[in-house]
Amino acid sequence: MRDFYQKYYLGVRGFVSKKIDDEGLVDELTNDILWAAFESLPTFNHNCSEFSFICSIAKHKIIDYYRKKKLKTILFSASPIFEEIADKAIGPERDALKNELKSEIEKTFGEIKEGYSKILRLKYIDGWRVDKIAQMMKLSIKAVESRLIRAKRQFQQSWDYDHKKIKESIGVRNTDRN
Numbered sequence: 001m002r003d004f005y006q007k008y009y010l011g012v013r014g015f016v017s018k019k020i021d022d023e024g025l026v027d028e029l030t031n032d033i034l035w036a037a038f039e040s041l042p043t044f045n046h047n048c049s050e051f052s053f054i055c056s057i058a059k060h061k062i063i064d065y066y067r068k069k070k071l072k073t074i075l076f077s078a079s080p081i082f083e084e085i086a087d088k089a090i091g092p093e094r095d096a097l098k099n100e101l102k103s104e105i106e107k108t109f110g111e112i113k114e115g116y117s118k119i120l121r122l123k124y125i126d127g128w129r130v131d132k133i134a135q136m137m138k139l140s141i142k143a144v145e146s147r148l149i150r151a152k153r154q155f156q157q158s159w160d161y162d163h164k165k166i167k168e169s170i171g172v173r174n175t176d177r178n
Contacts, residue, residue, distance in 0.1 A: 001036055004034070004037075004038050004041075005034055006017075008034060008037070008050075008051065008054055009030065009034065011028045011051060011054075012030050012033055012034060012037075012055070012058055013027070015055055015058050016029050016033065016058060016062065018029050019062050019064075020062065029058075029061055029062065029065060033054065033057055033058045033061050036057050036061065037053070037054040037057050040053075040057065046109070047177065053098060057133060088099060104159075107156050108155055108159050109121070109155075111158045112154045112155055112158050113150070113151075113154065115151075116147070116151035116154050116155070117151075118143065119133065119137075119147050119148055119151050119154060120148070120151050120152070122136075125150060127152075130144050130145060130148070158163070
């Protein structure tokens with residue numbers, strides 16, 4: 001393991017640092033990638049170089065990072081316009097991830113109460129301020145804020161994207177071994 005780690009550490013770290021700016025995260029992901037690659041070596045079929053094999057694992061780990069960590073936290077952050085979510089994605093996968101994410105958001109909106117869906121759309125897609133939503137819906141500002149909290153909670157509970165992606169990546173890993 002130590003020889004494997006030393007052989008690929010700098011190359012993998014360089015690959016990851018081109019995709020992610022946070023040095024601490026780069027180190028963490030590099031270690032995770034190298035561990036996953038080492039564990040996957042028995043499934044390596046030599047159709048490509050060992051480094052290419054490791055980079056493909058790195059690519060999936062980086063995408064998983066953005067899906068699991070960034071997308072979910074950005075979803076209702078201080079700047080929650082959904083277009084910005086997809087812009088956080090990396091490289092050529094951005095457009096596919098953007099469309100997939102929009103589809104999952106729409107699906108989740110369809111699964112929550114209509115009133116919650118409406119208030120979330122007004123606030124986070126249309127960019128309305130709370131006071132304007134309150135005025136339009138003939139509610140107090142506090143009532144709108146409370147509904148937004150409940151709507152976000154219901155949205156997050158209905159959000160199936162991370163669970164589906166975890167299942168898909170487990171399925172991909174299992175099929176890679178065959």
